[in-house]
Amino acid sequence: xxxxxxxxxxxxxxxxxxxxxxxxxxxxxxxxxxxxxxxxxxxxxxxxxxxxxxxxxxxxxxxxxxxxxxxxxxxxxxxxxxxxxxxxxxxxxxxxxxxxxxxxxxxxxxxxxxxxxxxxxxxxxxxxxxxxxxxxxxxxxxxxxxxxxxxxxxxxxxxxxxxxxxxxxxxxxxxxxxxxxxxxxxx
Numbered sequence: 001x002x003x004x005x006x007x008x009x010x011x012x013x014x015x016x017x018x019x020x021x022x023x024x025x026x027x028x029x030x031x032x033x034x035x036x037x038x039x040x041x042x043x044x045x046x047x048x049x050x051x052x053x054x055x056x057x058x059x060x061x062x063x064x065x066x067x068x069x070x071x072x073x074x075x076x077x078x079x080x081x082x083x084x085x086x087x088x089x090x091x092x093x094x095x096x097x098x099x100x101x102x103x104x105x106x107x108x109x110x111x112x113x114x115x116x117x118x119x120x121x122x123x124x125x126x127x128x129x130x131x132x133x134x135x136x137x138x139x140x141x142x143x144x145x146x147x148x149x150x151x152x153x154x155x156x157x158x159x160x161x162x163x164x165x166x167x168x169x170x171x172x173x174x175x176x177x178x179x180x181x182x183x184x185x186x187x
Contacts, residue, residue: 047124055118056146068140069116088115
């Protein structure tokens, strides 16, 4: 609350309780020429920060995607933003084009959509709009950019299952079942 103290002919009056300052508990830090200044004017304001955000960059053209990802990381480092990046396995899709008014396939395309994720931490809320605007201005054609909070479900897509390991686990389960059957005398 910023208030100016009221001056009477001989005494200064407190704006909160209307008592003379000699009888009031209201604290005045500096009183010069009838102006009241609050505590903490010399301290910088508290700026809220985003805890952690993921910048997902997706695209079909791998060299363009890698180049833009490098640009975003350099931009973040220039602005003093902590980054951590990792690739996500590509997702393959098949696109078929048909002849007009027909069910016959004219062309078949196999496309892979690549993705990179850059995690940024402790970003001041005043700096994030500047960072996003700089990313927009320099976005490469064919690149999709999404900024959101980390999602645990999406982290499961990071790991490619090891087929050999899954086969070995299935074999161990099968051997354990067979061993149990031998103990019971079924075989």
